[in-house]
Amino acid sequence: MTFKANSLIGVTWFKSSYSDGLGGDCVEGARLPDGAMAVRDSKDPQGPALVFPAEAWNAFAEAARSGEFPAT
Numbered sequence: 001m002t003f004k005a006n007s008l009i010g011v012t013w014f015k016s017s018y019s020d021g022l023g024g025d026c027v028e029g030a031r032l033p034d035g036a037m038a039v040r041d042s043k044d045p046q047g048p049a050l051v052f053p054a055e056a057w058n059a060f061a062e063a064a065r066s067g068e069f070p071a072t
Contacts, residue, residue: 002048002050003048003049004047004048005049008038008049011030011031012031013028013029014028015027016029025041034054036051036054037054038051038052
């Protein structure tokens with residue numbers, strides 16, 4: 001699902017631990033109360049946010065951790 005990021009009231013956005021911390025562009029995430037994960041572009045914090053159900057996000061994160069998506 002896609003929402004306007006500013007419609008997700010009361011969530012805490014965080015940057016990836018892989019972010020360089022120098023203010024560069026990156027993806028931000030926010031865990032929603034029901035366990036879903038919202039994801040937005042840090043360059044456009046008021047723009048769209050993709051929301052993934054908890055089960056789908058957890059499966060994606062596990063696949064990424066296990067190396068299922070090779071680095072380019």
